[in-house]
Amino acid sequence: MVELLDIFARGGGGVIVSYLEWLQNRAHEHWKEDMVNQKLHDMLVGATEEIYKFSVAHNLTLKEAAFAVAIKRILDTKRRNSQW
Secondary structure (H helix, E strand, O other), rough: OOOHHHHHHHHHHHHHOOOOHHHHHOEEEEEOHHHHHHHHHHHHHHHHHHHHHHHHHOOOOHHHHHHHHHHHHHHHHHHHHHHO
């Protein structure tokens, strides 16, 4: 679990906060820092739980599971949008 948290700590948090800022701008809203921190926390915890469960179910390392989940999300989105 420490390995996965290390991956997120290296850049995931900054990327997510940039995404949250983008959402705020699109909605013409301004969120307080506490709200941004809560959304960041919720996203990181949710992603960590998803990746951990995937790693256990498929007997993968956390890093392998993180890549697999990311690729699965991309493919699911492509299929949903019928882009190929």
